[in-house]
Ligand SMILES: Nc1ncnc2c1ncn2[C@@H]1O[C@H](COP(=O)(O)OP(=O)(O)O)[C@@H](O)[C@H]1O
């Protein structure tokens with residue numbers, strides 16, 4: 158298995174041109190070190206620059222200033238060793254579940270055959286054994302997002318970037334998915350950057366929660382989450398979590 | 407924890423659902439049969455009224471034929487092989503023209519969408535020629551390509567070309583940008599992303615263009631034959647017209663309509679097979 162790697166945001170900021178020609182500072186100056194194998198959540202209201210931050214980490218967007226680095230290397234463009242999950246599952250309806258999971262390898266121009274076993278294992282791991290040859294339209298939203306999760310891990314990435322991956326799901330499915338994600342992460346500790354605006358989700362999953370505020374987007378606080386691992390869903394309902402909750406508000 | 411969601415259903419409820427479904431299907435089938443029966447009866451009445459009116463009003467067969475005369479003409483022209491030969495002629499023009507025009511339109515759309523220089527250099531011509539009514543080209547094609555099949559094929563090609571090109575382009579451009587973003591983040595190679603994502607995204611639209619194209623192909627083949635030909639259903643209509651054979655023209659038009667319907671039906675069926683995931687907007691499948 159690939160080693161997890163550290164990712165560093167070094168006073169990163171980003172401006173956007175708005176439609177009327179003005180400059181909008183979406184992100185002011187983010188300084189954040191994420192250790193190898195660490196699970197970090199970015200928490201904040203919508204419009205505070207969470208997606209902007211994640212897209213810069215993914216190499217989809219260049220910073221206006223500062224830099225994002227993997228180990229000691231600047232991230233200037235997308236990297237094949239990253240795994241990405243967006244809010245929408247974005248599965249291709251003309252491909253089976255298995256083919257969708259293999260898609261990252263496939264579009265990178267590589268032979269998918271050596272990844273088949275791993276893809277099947279991942280599909281089983283996300284609880285979709287038996288659905289390998291089904292098409293996405295036959296799956297519920299939660300199941301589709303599980304496929305997206307399996308897809309993000311198929312090429313054994315060093316870093317996992319997730320932008321509100323459960324936001325489109327109902328509350329029940331959402332909790333289950335969080336537990337599922339944690340179980341998978343426990344099995345192979347990737348470095349995870351997890352964007353959310355769900356406080357409980359952030360606390361439950363993370364080693365640290367980075368709280369952001371808007372206009373301009375910046376880090377307002379970083380909170381260490383004290384709970385040991387492995388964690389179970391009971392924690393979600395417990396008073397301990399509620400306490401940490403209060404601290405975050 | 408995933409068992410509840412991933413087990414499709416218990417055997418019991420599956421059976422019950424299947425039974426309910428087949429019952430509903432049977433009821434729908436009976437309803438459709440009844441509607442068809444009602445329509446058929448009304449059509450028979452219509453034909454009788456038509457026959458009666460033409461006979462009692464003593465309308466000349468050179469102006470308006472009776473349904474019986476139309477049927478006779480259809481029968482005779484089928485049996486002596488006239489319509490069969492004409493149909494073969496026209497279908498050759500339609501088929502060659504349709505496949506030629508569709509292939510050209512499709513390939514040019516791919517080039518225009520993927521290669522900027524091609525777009526910059528060729529797209530203005532496409533826009534300009536698109537608004538030319540293709541029928542206006544027919545007399546010219548006759549001079550250039552003669553009275554044989556070639557001038558008809560040329561007209562059909564130039565007619566089918568545009569709807570296929572424009573729809574293919576529109577389809578490619580309709581690819582979900584979030585989907586492309588995701589694959590860019592995964593370092594997708596351009597050619598692979600095109601084959602796996604853009605092309606399939608375009609297919610529903612491509613088939614919409616083909617459906618339009620196949621109907622236009624038949625129209626243009628017939629129009630082209632009007633201007634001068636050595637065979638074909640359009641040519642036959644002109645001959646009948648000169649001889650004041652109205653029943654013959656009606657019969658030829660009936661054959662053309664049936665052919666048009668079948669061609670459109672075939673393209674549609676193929677489209678539905680190929681685009682098996684349906685026309686639902688891809689990627690928007692939220693909970
Ligand atoms: N491509 C863009 N062009 C212009 N403004 C943008 C663009 N992307 C994001 N923004 C703006 O930057 C701010 C932060 O956006 P985003 O990172 O998407 O926030 P979040 O993900 O936290 O909701 C918002 O005000 C948004 O309107």
Ligand SMILES: [Mg+2]
Pocket residue numbers: 207208209320
């Ligand atoms: Mg966002």
